[in-house]
Amino acid sequence: MHIREIVLEGFKSYATRTTVGPFDEHFNAITGLNGSGKSNILDSICFVMGITSLSQVRAQALSDFIYKQGTAGVTRASVSIMFDNRNKEQAPDGYKMFDELTVTRIVESNKSKYLLNGKNATQSAIHDLFKSVSLNVNNPRFLILQGQVTKVSKSKPQEILGLIEEAAGTRMYDQKKAEALKTIAKKDDKLKEIRTTIDTDITPTINKLQQDEQNYKMYTELKKRYKLVNDQLIAYEYWQLITSVKQTETDVENMELQTNQCQKRNGLITDEIQQIHSEVKIIEKERNENVGNEVSELQTVYDKQLIELRNLTNDNDRVSKQLTQYKQQLTDSEQQHKQLTNSIEQLEKDIDSSREELGELDKKVLTDTEHVKQLQRRHEAVSTGTAVVGSSSQAVSGPNDDSRLTNKEKLDKYKEQRGEVSTKIKQLQQRIDHSSGELKKLRTEQKSLTSKQGSYSTMHTEFDKKKSTLNQCEKDLAKLQFDVERLKQYRTDVRNDDENMARDQNRLQQMKRQNHQLDFQYTNPTPNFDRTKHVHGLVATLFNINDKKYAQALELAAGGKLFNVVVDTDETSKLLFKYGDLKKRITFAPLNRISSNLIPKNKIESARRELGDSNAIFLAKDLVKYDHSKYETLMNYVFGSTIICSTSAIAQRVAFDEKLGLNAMAITLDGDIYNPAGILSGGDRSGANRGPTLLEIVAEMNQLEEHIRQYNTNNRQELTKLERDYVQYQNLQQQIDSLTNEMQLLELKLAQNDEHRLQTEITTLEQQELNNKQDLDTQRNEEKILNEKINDLEKLFKNEGEAKKKELAEIEQLMKKAEKQVDLSRKYSRDMQTHIKDLEMQLDTQRTELDTLTSDMNTLRSTIETCTQSLNDGIETLSNKQIEVDELLANLQTKRSRLTEYNNRIHSLHQKEQQLIKERREIELQLEKNKHSIVDLQNIVKESARRRQLIIDKHGRWIEEEKEKFGIPGGQYDFASMNITKMQKDAKDDKEKVTKMSKHVDERAMTLLEQKRAMYKQLLTKQKKVLKDKANIERVVAEWDKKKQEALRIAWHRVNKSFGEIFSTLLHNANAKLTSLNGHYDTERAPKDLVLTGLEIKVQFGSLWKETLDELSGGQRSLAGLSLVLALLQYSPAPLYILDEVDAALDMSHTQNIGLVIRKSFRNAQFIIVSLKDGMFSNANVLFTTKFVNGISTVSLDAALDMSHTQNIGLVIRKSFRNAQFIIVSLKDGMFSNANVLFTTKFVNGISTVSRAENVPNKKNKDK
CATH class of the missing domain: 1.20.5 (Single alpha-helices involved in coiled-coils or other helix-helix interfaces)
Structure with missing residues (x-):
């Protein structure tokens, strides 16, 4: 498929309809002056192909394609290209049935539309048509614009590799791979979304719904259990009401019978008391008549x-x-006599010892006197000149002092010492020099090792760091002061505490069960009733006794008040009576109502003084401990009017003796009660079989509760602290052990390290050198001192007169010292004589005292004999008198025993009377109590009937059906086997739980849970599918990567071959190749696993390969770049190629060579080339020339090239820049014609040459 004809109308500079064609199917050239519309023809081709980047066709908007942007009357631009489609091998897919294809694009009103063979088409359809024949206008390999060749020659290795990838078609793979990676990223995002949905929505919701399901099941079970237990409790209450009514009616009958018996007994007691009064009067009369006066x-x-x-x-x-x-x-005198005898013997020994010491002192006086005389003789000899100066003997000074030597001896001695010091100085200097040399060698060796081995400093730094950390850990461990044995001991103590606490808890529970009378049970009378504020408990639980020996007496003092329930106010007691659901009769003691009759303390103190014993009596209140701020009035009420006595006699006086002024209730420690009303009660309560009193039981229970509280605080708190410290201790110990092991390993490595060995030797030598230097300084100082002494002595010898005066002065000084010593010795002798005289006087005095003491002792012995005789006589008289008194006492006791018999009989009758009176009072109280009880029981019957009726009204249906089963053993309503208290507590708890759970239980939880589980399974299925798709994509990408590398190797090989051939054609005796960054240029010998990361252009001239393109001229680099571009085009041929002034930087011969390359190497492709060079035109089959006439571009065939523009540039330079030198590189004759001197370069056999030729301005000179 190739272009046959282009029709432009209103497109850019082509205002009118212009037909460009017919085009040759191989080689077409377009030329013309600058600005005549050459490039607009190329832009029209890109325009029709649907280019999207308008800047590449020099436009900013669609309106830029319209002639003068639609301001000159032309409002639309259209371009039609007629393609010859007869070559079916190059025909686009889907259009091989057409021999001719016409593609038209029209822009009007900023809108664009496409026509294909006269029919509307979309832009994407146009893109797909051209892409199918390798004409992708948005990535145009078929389009080579101005500067693109230079850009290729300056490309980086990665950019050149990109050109190979583009030629090999792997760029499309990269796009697909990028899309695949985006797909993987989307898959990852989808996975994250699925996982996030599972983790943040599904899983928490399932967990919550599972919990809701579990709560719902628990809720239904709890409701069933509550209903069952509640029905049993209702049945129990109904059954109990029926039973209690029957029992209450029986109790009323028994109480009425008891009341009749009490009334009969009361009449008998009154008769017995009258009879006792008569008997007492008879006995008193008989006592007075028989023994009353005789006893007195x-x-x-x-x-x-x-x-x-x-x-x-x-x-x-x-x-x-x-x-x-x-x-x-x-005895004292005998002891004193012995002491005086010993003292006299000691004085005699001291006198003998002192006399011996006095003899020694006398000898010392003589010796010191002789020394003074010797000094005097020496002084005289030196003064007269009969003695040598400095030759004083040792008698003058001490034996081991230099002062005893002569000056001559001193001088010889000092010189000898100086010689020894000099020798030591030389030895030390030699050692210092030797160690300095060794240190220098070792440091040099250390530097060498440091440069080779860098590990020592690292290990040493690491060792210091670990050592610092170890020291800190040891400090922390020492600061912690943790004792493992102490922890073990506390663990043992806590285990023992737990055992003891369990034992005490069991004991406490057992005591509470055994003493249920101390337990006060009630129901809250009002909602939000504060038990701790309003109800304080039984009186017995609100105090502790100071000593158990008072327990029995205090219990009798308090009596029934111990079981009173203490409340804050009388209103509380009323509420409890009315709504507290009390199970038994209770007496309340409201703190705001109770009053007391407290015995004043001054009366107690006065009675103690009268009795003569401060511990004889105690106010009962003072023997208990309690909270004074809360219960002062209560304790006055319970104990304030009762006195505890040590004996019965004292108790009797407290109750009945008017002198004491108490007349109060008195109770002995044994439990005898003395009432001022004349009532005496008691008896022996201290038997061996007596159990603990109630207060002793309460005291034990309080003690157990206190022990339990202490178990939970003391040792356990300390153990918690120790356990916390133990964790820190273990961590520190582990760190220390770990650091110690690591430091030992580092020390071992350091010890094996040569650098460490050198450092150790250097440190040792440095220390030795320092010690030697210090010793050297010491010896030099010693030498200096010796030199000074020698100089002084030598000066002394030179001046004998001065030495003589000096020695005389020294002798005089010694004489003064010796005379002082003589005086001192004489003084010591005199003092010793005085001391001996004092000892002799003491001896005489003590001998006199000894004689006097002996006389006194004889007198005492005589007096003792006299007193002994007098005492024996008195004892005999006393014995006789004692016999008389004993006889009188026996007679008196006989009379008293008879009187006691009478008194005992009277006392016995009084006691019996008191018992009868007490019994009568008790009977009266019982009668009153029975009266009230009968009323209460009758009320209970009425209340029971009312409550039973309420139950029937509320639950009548099933009660009537099931009441026959109530109380039957083994049945559903076997109340005897039920723990009703526990059931009531459980029912209360279950009801609260049901009420609480009913607010939160979701009955839809089970349905929602199944839905969420299905959603969870669906998401897991999607997750597996996404993971599988991701794995497949990654596998395909890996396979494509391998195929890409293989395709690149093939493309590299073929492009490399074409590159060298094209470059050698363009530049004779030269070669070029593409090498990898690894240095490989032979694609067949390169490793199969080589991954290309970049390609470089290498150029050879002759036998010399250039390292870089910077060594080439600009034209040579352009040829290399153009060769590479053409090689790439040859590898992946397209049916159409467009070149826009790619020969701008080349001379004529090279442009001609380009034409040759195109004709030889691209025979199956159509080329449309824009150029100004004749060398390019000479190879073209068709030449189109553009002109710009009256603002409109026109196209014609066989037009000559116009060089006027370049000639005009030369004229401007010559006229306007006469004072400047211009050096211009150009290939245009128009430029050469204005030059004064023309230099021409040639490249022959790999070598550049330059020739010079004179030129005449303003004359054409084509002979270069």
Whole structure:
């Protein structure tokens, strides 16, 4: 398929209808002056083919295609191209039946339409038509425009590879691959969407619906269970009401019978009391007649004799005390006598020792005196010149001091020491020089190793870092102060606490069950009733006793008040009575109503003073512990008027003695009660079989509760802290162990590292060098001191007179010291003599004291004998008097026993009377109580009937059907085997749960769950399909990648071959090739798995290959680029090629060669070339010439080329730039004709040459 004819009308510069043709089927050329419309013909071809990038055809909008943009009367542009379609091999798919195809495009009013063989067609249909014959105008390989050749020559390796890919057709694959990758991305997005839907919507909804389903099932089960239990409780309440009514009626009958018996017993008690009064009067009269006066007279005589007995006893006690004192004095004197004897012996020894020391001091005085005399003789000898200066003997000074040496000896000694020091200095200097040399070598070797091995510094830095971390961990561990043994101990303690707590809890529960009277059960009388605020509990639970020994007495003091229920106000008690559903009779103690009769403390203190014992009596309230801020009035009410006594006698006085001023209820520790009203009760309550009192039980229960609270706080809190510290301790210990192991490995590596070995040796040598330098400084200082001493002595020898004066001064100074020593020794001798005299005086004094003490001891022994005799006489007299008193006492006790018998009989009758009175009062109370009880029971019967009727009204149908089964053992309503309390609690809890759950349970949950599960399965199926599609796409892409590489290798090989052949045709004795970035140019020898990443153009001149295209001239680069473009066109031929001034940068010979290449290599393609070069025209079969006449382009055949434009440029340069030098490169004769000098370049045998020729301006000179 090739172009036969083009018809333009109103298109750009072609205002009128212009026909271009007929075109040759092979080689066509278009020429003309600049601006005459050459390129517009090429633009019309692209216009018809449906180009979308308008900038490539020099337009911004569709209106730019219309002549003068429609302002010159032309309002539309149309182009028609007639194609010869007789060659069916090149015919487009679907159009092989047509021998001729006419494609027309019309632009009008910014709208575009296409016609194919006179029929409307879409742009995509036109695109597909031309694409099927490799004429894709939007990626036009068949269209080579101005500058494209230069652009190819300057292309990067990746861009050249892109040209090969385009020629091989793999670009379409890349597009498909990109689309496939987009599809994969969409699949991934779809997968993410599915997973997001599953994770964020489906799965949470299913989980919620499963929970709702479970809640719904639980709700239905709970409703069934609640209904069953509630029915049983209703049946139980109905059955209990019937049973209680029967029992209550029986209780009323029994109580009426008991009331009659009590009334009879009350009459008998009154008769018995009158009889007791009569018997007491008879016994008192008989007692007064028989023993009343005799006991009084005997008591008077007995008291008198008892006083005499006491006086005798006191006398004997006085004598006995005196005798004891004398014996003690004798014992003390004997001890003092012994001490004085020992002291005298010690003084005698001290005197002997002091006398020996005095002899030594006298010898010291003589020695010091002799030393003074020697110094005086030395001074005289030096003064007269009979002695050598500096030759003083050792007698002058100490034995081991330089001062005892002569100056000559000192000088010799110092010189000898200086020689030794000098030797040491030389040795130290040699060591320092040696270590410096060794250090220099080691450092050089270290630098060499450091440059080769960089691992040492890294390991050393890592080692220091780990060491720092280890130190910090050890500090943290030490700061933690964690003790593992302490943790083990606390774990053991907590386990023991848990065991003890469980035991105490069991014990507490058991005690609560056994003492159910301490448990107060009630129902909240009002909604939101605050139990802790309004109800405080039983009195017995609101205090603790200080000591268990008072428990029995306190329990009797409180009596029935212990079981009173304490509430805040009387209104609360009324509410509880009315609506509290109380199970038993309860007495309330409202805190706002109770009052007390508290015994004043001053009366208690006064009674204690009267009794003479501060622990004899206690106010019962003071023996208990309680919350004073809450229960002060309550405790006054319970215990404020009762006194606890230590003995019965004291209790009797507290109750009946007017002198004490108490007259209060008194209770002994044994439980005897003394009432001021004359009532005495009690007896032996302290038997071995007596169980714990109620208060002891309450105290134990409170103690158990306190223990349980402590179990949950003390050790457990500390254990929690220790467990938390243990986790930190383990982490730190693990870090320390890990760091220690890592540091040991690093130390091992460092020890094996040559650089580390060198560093260790360098450190050792540096330390040795430092020590040697310090020793050197010390020796030099020593040498300096010795030099100064030697210089001083040598100066001394030079000045003998001054030395003599100096030595005399020294001797005089020594003499003064020696004389002072003599005076001091004499003083010590005198002091010792005085000390001996003092010791002798002490010895005389103690000997005198010893004699006096011996005399006193003899006197004491005589006095002791006298007192002993007097005491024996007094004891005998006292014994006789005791016999008389005992006889009187026996007679008195006989009389008293008879009196006691009378009193006991009277007391017994009084006790019996009190018991009868108490019994009568109890009977009266019981009668009153029975009266109230009968009324209460009758009310209970009425209330039970009312409640039973309510149940029948509410549940009558099934109650009537099932009531015969109520209470039958083994049946559904076997109430004896049921735990009603637990059932009531469970029913209450179930009702609350049902009410609460009914607000949240979704009955549609099961249906919704099935829908969501189906949706979940559907999404999983979609997910599997998407994953499968994605895998298939990835597999196909991988296969296409392999095919692409193979196609590229084939294209590279064929293009490379054509490239070299075309370039050698265009430029003789030259060659060109495409090489890969890996250096491969032989496509057949390149590795099969080679992946091309880029291609480079290499050019050969002669035998020399150029490394880069920068070494070529601009024309040579253009030829290389053009050769590559033509090679690419030859690889993938199209039926039509359009070249727009591709020879602009080439000379005539090369343009002619291009024409030759086209004629030889592209015989099956049609070329339409725009050019201004004759060399190109000479090879064309048809030449079209364009002209621009009166603003309109025209086309004609066989027109000559016009070079006037280039000649005019030369004229402008000559006229306007006379003071400037121009160097111009050009291929146009019009430019050469105006040059003064013309240089011509040639390329011969791979070498460029230049020739020069004079030129005459304004004359054509075609002979270059």
